[in-house]
Amino acid sequence: MQKPVKRGNSYRIQVRYKDLRDTATRDTARECEQWAATRLLELKAQYSNLITLQEKPPYPFRSLFEKYYLEVGRHKRGYTYIKQQLSAFDRYFGDMTQMSIHDITPQKVTKWRNDRLKEVSSGTVQRQMCLYCSIFNYAKNELFLIAENPFAKVAKPLKPKPRNRLISADEINKILAASNYKSGTTPSTPGQYVAWAFLFAMETAMRRGEIIGVTCNNIYKDYIHLPITKNGDSRDVPLSKEARALLDLVPHKDRVKLIPHNDNSFRLCWQRTLKKTGLSGLIHFHDTRHVAITNFVNKRKLPVEILAKVTGHRDIKTLINTYYNPNASDIAKMMNA
Structure with a gap:
């Protein structure tokens, strides 16, 4: 750091660190020295930051x-x-x-x-x-x-409201027709297997990925064992008579997987089916879970604590608020039953 130099009625001082420099003019030599001491610390910090930035190569x-x-x-x-x-x-x-x-x-x-x-x-x-x-x-x-x-x-967008759409009987028939599948028959084509899985999901409340991932060695007389599910736990899915009848339509003695689909092939078949029916954007495969849970309550009269075991929900609030969607008429019928 240089000493202050008198210039007329004031003093001028220059401070330098590495390749960085700065100058200032003050009324007295003492003020110049004080400024220079502070500015030197700032230049050292600035130089350190430049070196740090230079040491960071671009990383796309x-x-x-x-x-x-x-x-x-x-x-x-x-x-x-x-x-x-x-x-x-x-x-x-x-x-x-x-x-x-x-x-x-x-x-x-x-x-x-x-x-x-x-x-x-x-x-x-x-x-x-x-x-x-x-x-x-x-x-x-x-x-x-x-x-x-x-x-x-950065704040993430708010979660959208949960879907509460149920699939109508007419929409079910349209999906089966577009898949060229008749209820009660053995599926043979990829599209027919998707239609069969659609019906099976509405009887079991199983997710699409869970059905795709079922292996035949995990199928038992009255339940299917899922070694791992969405929440990381295993789950046993009980089979109603209707679900068991659907399962018996698919030969599963001579194969590893229950249905011959992976995630991508199933998704493409499902999207093609919806496009044929004009239901694209209106129905999601996951809506079958709403249908199944609603039927478990309305038709099977399952209490919520048993229902949570069937569906694999840890939090009963999620089950009640998201998937079980009775309207006022449904509740009135329950009250008057």
């Missing part, structure tokens, strides 16, 4: 996503969703896919969220943000590439 978001999938994502139970998101990442995230993770800020994430909400539902954006947040947590906590997670600082 896409590269991080690919590494996350290989190291973490493909080992998760929901790997199919993560893989699908990765394959369509450029379409979902635009130019930011090639942006360095060091340059992605909460402000940029907020803009992406708002733009994305104009294209898809809040539920879709929330699920994507949860995935991206996990990826950045991996970069922060496992790879030590970043100090802060920009997705953790």
Whole structure:
């Protein structure tokens, strides 16, 4: 640090650290020295930050996503969703896919969220943000590439209200007709197996993925054992006479899996069926779970604590508020029965 130099009625001082420098003019030499001492500390901190930034090579978001999938994502139970998101990442995230993770800020994430909400539902954006947040947590906590997670600082959209739609008898008939499947017959084509699974789901309240994943060695006389379910636990699904009759239509003595479908082939067949019937966007396969649970209460008269065992719900509130949807007339009939 140079000494103050008198210039007319004032003093001028210059401070330098490495390649950084600054100057100031003050009324007295003492004021110059005080300023210089403070400014020197600031220049040292500024230089340190520059070095830190220079030591961070660009790391594209896409590269991080690919590494996350290989190291973490493909080992998760929901790997199919993560893989699908990765394959369509450029379409979902635009130019930011090639942006360095060091340059992605909460402000940029907020803009992406708002733009994305104009294209898809809040539920879709929330699920994507949860995935991206996990990826950045991996970069922060496992790879030590970043100090802060920009997705953790941005509010996620509110969850949409749970669906409460029941499938009508007419809609069931349309789906069976579009699949060329007649109730009570043995399915043979991929589309017919989807139609059979549709009926089976409405008798058991099993999820689509649970039906697809059933192996024949886990089928017993009056129940199906599911080694792992959505909440991570195993579950035994009791079979009604109607469900057992449907199960007996499918030969399962000479095969490993109950139905010859994986997640993707089942999804494509189901979407083609809905398109034929004009029900695309109106009916979801998961609506069969609403139908089954409503029938368990209205027709089978199952109490809620038993119903939770059947459906695999840990939280009875979720079961009551999301899946069981009686209307006022239904409740009145129960009261007067």
